[in-house]
Amino acid sequence: MAExxxxxxxxxxxxxxxxxxxxxxxxxxxxGGVVNRYIIPPPSDILLAFERxxxxxxxxxxxxxxxxxxxxxxxxxxxxxxxxGVLLYRSALWRRAMEDWxxxxxxxxxxxxxxxxxxxxxxxxxxxxxxxxxxxxxxIILKTVEGLASTRPVLINVGRSxxxxxxxxxxxxxxxxxxxIIFTGIRLSWTFVLITIVGIExxxxxxxxxxxxxxxxxxxxxxxxxxxxxxxxLVSVLFFLALERVESWLQPGR
Amino acid sequence: xxxxxxxxLAQEPALVVDDVVKRFGRGTEIVTAVDHVSFTVRQGEFVSxxxxxxxxxxxxxNIIGGLLSDYEGAVKIGEERISAPHPAVGMVFQExxxxxxxxxxDNVAFPLELQGVAKSERMDRAHHFIDMVxxxxxxxxxxxxxxxxxxxxxxxxxxxxxxxxxxxxDEPFAALDEQTRLLLGDKIxxxxxxxxxTTLLITHNLTEAVQLSDRIVVMTYRPGQVKRIVDINLPRPxxxxxxxxxAFGHYVAEIWxxxxxxxxxxxxxxESAASRRATHG
Numbered sequence: 001m002a003e004x005x006x007x008x009x010x011x012x013x014x015x016x017x018x019x020x021x022x023x024x025x026x027x028x029x030x031x032g033g034v035v036n037r038y039i040i041p042p043p044s045d046i047l048l049a050f051e052r053x054x055x056x057x058x059x060x061x062x063x064x065x066x067x068x069x070x071x072x073x074x075x076x077x078x079x080x081x082x083x084x085g086v087l088l089y090r091s092a093l094w095r096r097a098m099e100d101w102x103x104x105x106x107x108x109x110x111x112x113x114x115x116x117x118x119x120x121x122x123x124x125x126x127x128x129x130x131x132x133x134x135x136x137x138x139x140i141i142l143k144t145v146e147g148l149a150s151t152r153p154v155l156i157n158v159g160r161s162x163x164x165x166x167x168x169x170x171x172x173x174x175x176x177x178x179x180x181i182i183f184t185g186i187r188l189s190w191t192f193v194l195i196t197i198v199g200i201e202x203x204x205x206x207x208x209x210x211x212x213x214x215x216x217x218x219x220x221x222x223x224x225x226x227x228x229x230x231x232x233x234l235v236s237v238l239f240f241l242a243l244e245r246v247e248s249w250l251q252p253g254r
Numbered sequence: 255x256x257x258x259x260x261x262x263l264a265q266e267p268a269l270v271v272d273d274v275v276k277r278f279g280r281g282t283e284i285v286t287a288v289d290h291v292s293f294t295v296r297q298g299e300f301v302s303x304x305x306x307x308x309x310x311x312x313x314x315x316n317i318i319g320g321l322l323s324d325y326e327g328a329v330k331i332g333e334e335r336i337s338a339p340h341p342a343v344g345m346v347f348q349e350x351x352x353x354x355x356x357x358x359x360d361n362v363a364f365p366l367e368l369q370g371v372a373k374s375e376r377m378d379r380a381h382h383f384i385d386m387v388x389x390x391x392x393x394x395x396x397x398x399x400x401x402x403x404x405x406x407x408x409x410x411x412x413x414x415x416x417x418x419x420x421x422x423x424d425e426p427f428a429a430l431d432e433q434t435r436l437l438l439g440d441k442i443x444x445x446x447x448x449x450x451x452t453t454l455l456i457t458h459n460l461t462e463a464v465q466l467s468d469r470i471v472v473m474t475y476r477p478g479q480v481k482r483i484v485d486i487n488l489p490r491p492x493x494x495x496x497x498x499x500x501a502f503g504h505y506v507a508e509i510w511x512x513x514x515x516x517x518x519x520x521x522x523x524x525e526s527a528a529s530r531r532a533t534h535g
Contacts, residue, residue: 154349161319161345162365162416163338172368176355251355253396 041222046230049223057212057224059231066197066208067235069125073132074193074239078186081137085144085182086170095145106138106192111199118204125207128200136193143185147178180254183247190239198232209235267294268452269318269420274327276313287313289477290327295420298450300443302463303471306513306520310478311456312348315424318454319345331419344418348425352397352408358384359393361408365416383411386445403427403434407441414445421446421453427462436494439465443492460513464488464505465497472509475516475523482512 006013023043029035030042053059088095110131121127151174159169201210209232216224276288287310295301305311316322318329320339329336331343339345352361359380366376384393387407397405406426413421427435443466446453457463463470464486472481486505488496496502 152349152351154347154351155353157321157345157347158351160321161339161343162368163341164368168368172364173353176353179355253357253398254354 038222041226045223046226049221049227050230053212053216053224053227053231057216057228059209059212059228062208062212063231063235064208065125066201066210066232067238069129069132069197069201069208070190070194070235070239073129073197074136074186074190076129076133077136077140077189077193080133081140081185081189082144082182084137085141085185086148088141089145089148099142099145102138102141105134106142110135111196111203114200114203123204123206127204128197128207131200132193132197135196136189139188139192140182140185143181143188144178147181147185148174150181151177176251179247179251183243183251186243187240190243191236194232194236194239266297268297268299268331269295269454270328270330271314271318272328272330274314274317274325274329276310276317276322276325286477288317288325289479291473291478291480292327293471293480293483295452295454297452299468300446300453300455300466301469301471302455302457302467303473304457304460304463304509304513305473305478306475306517307458308476308520308523309473309516310476311458311473312424314478315345315422315456319343319422341416342419344413344416344421346406346409346413346421346423346426348428350397350402350405350409350429352400352405352412354397357394357396358389358400358408361397362411362415364412369416379415380411383415384408386414386448387411388441401434403430403438406430406438410442410445414449414451419452421451422456423453424456425458426455427459428457435459435462436465436497440494442466447491460506460509461497461502464502464509465492465494470509472512473516475519481516484509 026035026040027043030037030040088098114127114131117127117131121130155173155177156169159173164172198208198210198213201207202214203210205211205214209228213225213228213232216228271291271293274288274291275286277284277286279285289310291310291314293301303311303314313322317325318336320336320343323337331340334340336343353364356364359377362384363376363380366379371379381390381393384390387410389404389407389411392400392404397408400408410421410423410426427438430438439462442453445451446466453466455463455466467486470484470486472484473479474481484505488499488501488505
């Protein structure tokens, strides 16, 4: 039974073992003086700082705030991005006119435009959410267009031969066929959204984990800062696990 | 209904292809893909259209399936001229066309879902046709778990479930190996006989055409015209065992005689096109 468990979970166990080896390697390099402990604190110190940031800094509530902002901005990116992608797919003129601009938007360092958003929305979670949403929009639009355009012609011909209506064709063939590529867009988008949200929280010193990391860094509490960063990774992992669940629920058999 | 009435009904064409012409391009660049093609397919008959690459087989498939509406002449089912997909024609495509996000049973039940058939009824009917194509133990499987031949059987069951008057297939076994192709040929023959299914197969495979057909329409290389229509008088019920018979060999040789010249023209044409491309960089 143990053998079967090992065989089934080899990749996960191998990943954990690699992480553990890296952590132990850093610990040895830092304690041996090869890496400056005032730049990277020893992993054991970071581990010990976890309790402190949870109890004293109330990081779980901060994570909740960041997760909420992420959920709203990421969800809005999907709700707005997918329909825009569909509209661009349907209109060749709009697609040709807009695709490069949207690509440029995806590559732009939107975080740096935070003063403008502060003026528009004030120093509030609204600014953080809107900036996350704007940065997350482009990958979803582009990947929705790409996914719909890459539907295999034979599947469209099957639909035509069955005399499907435009609406049936969209909901029953085009959208399910495009789903894997749209999900790639969502994954990219949510990465952008999280980076933007934590970055803006850090820059305007407001809200969730980003603000806490800023405060801990200002206090020069390096183990606490790195522990905070670990919680950002945790939020990210939770979102991507949830996304994976939704993806496999929406696309069984793939 | 009297025996003579039944006989006359069986002789009545289910599909009439009447003087069909299809041209592509404009001005001096016009290419005639199908040139005054005429033939009929009777009720319950299995007819194959065979010809070399470039003889307009796929164009003809698209015209009969209603996917190409802009053509001259007429393709008729009864008195109705086909200019759009017709519910009486069920199309099986050359490329694998199952929906990867649906299980086998959901793939097969798909046309019934579009027609608004109640779930229990569509599942029953889908189950019947899945059983018929020999995939009963794979109902809950996804296409990614099936082989190429099994996926094509799912596509065939998906078409049969809506009980089309005419089953129209475009080289459905082209991507399969010869042995699987022969075995699937058996399955198709068995289904066709069981349902008395009028079938039109577009193929470039000579042995497949002889193994399955009652008649074979031999096409010329571009422009695609009917060169000859050959009656295949092999006994029915038929299985792939027929491949070993003298009569089978005779038909293959006879049709190859007709096809060789056309295939040679096709090959010479593509070689000179390749040479032109190479010369002009």
